[in-house]
Amino acid sequence: MQLLNFFGFLLVTLCCFQLLTISESKLPKEEVEALKEITSTMGAVYWEFDNDSCDIIRVGLTREPPDESERSIVCDCSFENNTVCHVTKITLKRLSLPGALPPQLVKLPFLQVIDFAYNCLNGTIPKEWASMNLTSISLLVNRLSGEIPKHVGNITALTYLMLEANNFSGVVPPELGKLINLQTLVLSSNQLTGNLPSALAGLQNLTDFRISSNNFTGTIPDFIKNWQFLQRLEMHGSGLEGPIPSSISLLKNLLQLRISDIKSPSQVFPSLQSMTALTTLVLRNCNLSGEIPSYIWTLTNLATLDVSFNKLVGKIPEVINVKRMRYM
Numbered sequence: 001m002q003l004l005n006f007f008g009f010l011l012v013t014l015c016c017f018q019l020l021t022i023s024e025s026k027l028p029k030e031e032v033e034a035l036k037e038i039t040s041t042m043g044a045v046y047w048e049f050d051n052d053s054c055d056i057i058r059v060g061l062t063r064e065p066p067d068e069s070e071r072s073i074v075c076d077c078s079f080e081n082n083t084v085c086h087v088t089k090i091t092l093k094r095l096s097l098p099g100a101l102p103p104q105l106v107k108l109p110f111l112q113v114i115d116f117a118y119n120c121l122n123g124t125i126p127k128e129w130a131s132m133n134l135t136s137i138s139l140l141v142n143r144l145s146g147e148i149p150k151h152v153g154n155i156t157a158l159t160y161l162m163l164e165a166n167n168f169s170g171v172v173p174p175e176l177g178k179l180i181n182l183q184t185l186v187l188s189s190n191q192l193t194g195n196l197p198s199a200l201a202g203l204q205n206l207t208d209f210r211i212s213s214n215n216f217t218g219t220i221p222d223f224i225k226n227w228q229f230l231q232r233l234e235m236h237g238s239g240l241e242g243p244i245p246s247s248i249s250l251l252k253n254l255l256q257l258r259i260s261d262i263k264s265p266s267q268v269f270p271s272l273q274s275m276t277a278l279t280t281l282v283l284r285n286c287n288l289s290g291e292i293p294s295y296i297w298t299l300t301n302l303a304t305l306d307v308s309f310n311k312l313v314g315k316i317p318e319v320i321n322v323k324r325m326r327y328m
């Protein structure tokens with residue numbers, strides 16, 4: 001009996017507690033309104049939102065969203081002694097939204113992370129975003145076009161910028177070099193042209209840089225050696241030409257090095273001794289000649305090795321120490 005009472009008490013307390021937190025913390029009216037404008041600009045037909053729990057009830061083009069879609073708003077309710085909430089993250093992914101990127105994001109002053117991947121958003125990145133404190137932007141697979149705007153360089157809190165698989169064209173603005181906190185920069189599968197601006201040399205915190213499938217010109221810049229924390233470097237059919245700079249040997253934290261389809265004078269295998277953590281090495285169709293250096297067979301973490309379509313000679317040693325190798 002006493003136990004029962006105790007549980008009853010616990011239940012009542014828990015309920016009250018939850019009621020209290022719900023009625024006490026609130027999303028400001030302006031942010032509730034902004035979310036409505038944002039989803040409308042992005043082309044959503046449906047928008048129903050529970051402003052108490054920050055749960056999306058309905059969003060998108062159809063009453064029932066596609067199975068694979070991801071839809072969520074994250075609110076941080078720790079403001080002013082847990083009485084005020086602010087939107088910090090928006091995920092609207094795989095919804096085929098046909099609209100534009102919403103300038104109204106600026107009405108969510110605490111927003112940090114947006115993921116609008118796999119939609120059909122067109123136009124470009126609004127200049128209003130320049131004044132925001134966004135740390136992460138994913139626009140993977142959309143229909144954005146035109147030049148990457150200079151004002152993206154003003155979003156200096158950015159650590160993650162994913163623009164893969166859009167239709168951006170023209171040159172990469174040197175202003176991106178102002179994004180000194182950037183760790184991930186992915187520009188693959190666009191129509192970008194020109195040289196990689198030397199201002200990018202200053203992105204000292206980069207760990208992930210991918211520019212495959214573009215129409216860049218010039219040679220692979222020597223300044224990539226500045227990115228000492230780089231773990232992933234990907235340039236498949238980027239348009240850039242060889243040779244692969246010998247200073248690439250300084251990138252000792254690389255886990256994945258993927259370069260393919262470069263026009264290049266004949267060159268020997270680059271020096272990769274210091275990259276002891278490498279898991280993936282792709283140097284395909286890079287006009288490499290000579291032999292594969294023997295230390296390659298001692299890279300114990302190497303799982304993928306693709307050096308096909310070169311002019312390499314010699315043979316693979318009978319005993320090799322590559323326990324993780326899955327693809328060669």
Ligand SMILES: *[C@@H]1O[C@H](CO)[C@@H](O)[C@H](O)[C@H]1NC(C)=O
Nearest residue numbers: 027028029030032033051052
């Ligand atoms: C939150 O939703 C309730 C019920 O739908 C509504 O009465 C209230 O005005 C809304 N609050 C804000 C700030 O929009």
Ligand SMILES: *[C@@H]1O[C@H](CO)[C@@H](O)[C@H](O)[C@H]1NC(C)=O
Nearest residue numbers: 024078079080081082083084
């Ligand atoms: C926050 O709550 C605590 C405990 O309820 C109280 O002592 C404090 O004065 C409150 N602070 C503000 C800024 O309201």
Ligand SMILES: *[C@@H]1O[C@H](CO)[C@@H](O)[C@H](O)[C@H]1NC(C)=O
Nearest residue numbers: 106108109110111131132133
């Ligand atoms: C961005 O952060 C800075 C400093 O952390 C702050 O002063 C500023 O008000 C923030 N901007 C917005 C739009 O919230």
Ligand SMILES: *[C@@H]1O[C@H](CO)[C@@H](O)[C@H](O)[C@H]1NC(C)=O
Nearest residue numbers: 098099100121122123124145
């Ligand atoms: C974006 O799509 C809309 C509707 O299809 C169209 O009217 C508009 O011209 C497009 N804008 C750009 C920049 O392509």
Ligand SMILES: *[C@@H]1O[C@H](CO)[C@@H](O)[C@H](O)[C@H]1NC(C)=O
Nearest residue numbers: 127128130131150151153154
């Ligand atoms: C970006 O910053 C520059 C200089 O800091 C400023 O002149 C420019 O107006 C800003 N752009 C936008 C769109 O806010």
Ligand SMILES: *[C@@H]1O[C@H](CO)[C@@H](O)[C@H](O)[C@H]1NC(C)=O
Nearest residue numbers: 143145146166167168169191
């Ligand atoms: C991409 O943009 C170019 C112009 O820069 C245009 O000719 C082409 O049709 C666009 N492609 C797509 C898929 O929108």
Ligand SMILES: *[C@@H]1O[C@H](CO)[C@@H](O)[C@H](O)[C@H]1NC(C)=O
Nearest residue numbers: 179180181182202203204205
């Ligand atoms: C790089 O990252 C470190 C730690 O994550 C941070 O303190 C620093 O401000 C970042 N930016 C630069 C330019 O080093």
Ligand SMILES: *[C@@H]1O[C@H](CO)[C@@H](O)[C@H](O)[C@H]1NC(C)=O
Nearest residue numbers: 191192193214215216217239
């Ligand atoms: C890439 O650039 C070359 C010349 O610079 C041009 O002939 C080619 O059509 C471009 N390809 C694309 C897909 O834009």
Ligand SMILES: *[C@@H]1O[C@H](CO)[C@@H](O)[C@H](O)[C@H]1NC(C)=O
Nearest residue numbers: 262263264265266267286287
């Ligand atoms: C490979 O190198 C040779 C000799 O430098 C050169 O003649 C040839 O054009 C190069 N091939 C490619 C695809 O760059």
